[in-house]
Structure formats: structure tokens, C-alpha cells
Amino acid sequence: MDEKKERLNKKYNDYVKEVTPTHNLWVNMVKAFVTGGAICVLGQFILNTCKSYGLDQETSGSWCSLILILLSILLTGLNLYPSLANWGGAGALVPITGFANGVAAPAIEFQKEGQVFGIGCKIFTIAGPVILYGIFSSWVLGLIYWILKILGMM
Secondary structure, three states, X not given: OHHHHHHHHXXXXXXXXXXXXXOOHHHHHHHHHHHHHHHHHHHHHHHHHHHHOOOXXXXXXXXXXXXXXXXXXXXXXXXXXXXXXXXXXXXXXXXXXXXXXXXXXXXXXXXXXXXXXHHHHHOOOOHHHHHHHHHHHHHHHHHHHHHHHHOOOO
16 A cells, blocks of 8 residues: 555656746846846937937936836737746846736736726736835835934934
């Protein structure tokens, strides 16, 4: 009986090893670097183009952010951004484009369920925790800063 159990366990472990994807950390880091770098180069190109049209630094930065968000949402709507994110990993998910994808993807996916119960309820399923913990951590740090200022340590 134990021999049969051991064979089944070995067979199961072999199956798990066969279907578990293997990842090469260095290749993934290079892909993330290339993807994030390409997004940054595109952003710098947009920024320089806006400046060449006579816009100041702040206005150029705003236009750069808006255009990158628009491109991300368009690529998400065309179902191209998931492929980019799958290949580029964190390089595609960390910049502002990844956040825009995180908001747009659920809205596109659940639009057939209606404006309220589809888009309204599901739009922040991915981005919601980022917003929540970003606001919460900034509140905690602000409170700590305020207390240290009252105590004369800042």
C-alpha cells in the first residue's frame, strides 16, 4: 500500500514540475527594464515635443501624463496592453500607464453588466487597494510629521 502511495506522490510531483512555469529572474528584470525604459523614452519624447511648442515645464508634464494615460487606455481597449504587461512585467505595470490599465481593464470587462453594477462597482477592483493604502499611508505619515512638529523634533 505504501509503495502505491509513493508512486502516486512521485507521479503527482512530476506532473506539478511539468506544468509549473519556470521563470528566469535576470531575463524578467531585463524585460522590465526595457519596457519601463521604452515608456520613459516615450514620455520624454512627449515632454520635449510639448516644450518645443512653447509650453512650460508644468504644462508639458501634464500633457505628457495625459497622453501616456490615453495611450494606455487605448492599448487596453484594443487588448494589447495585457500582452505588453505579460512580457514586460513590472516595467509595464509600475508607471502611470500600468495604473491607467488597472482602472480601464475592469471598466471595459464589466461594461456589459451596466453603468452602476458593472462599471461603477468594478472599476476600482485593481486600483482600489493602491488608492486606499496610498491615502492611508500618507495620512499616517502626515500624522507622524504633525506630532514630531508639535514636539519640536522637526
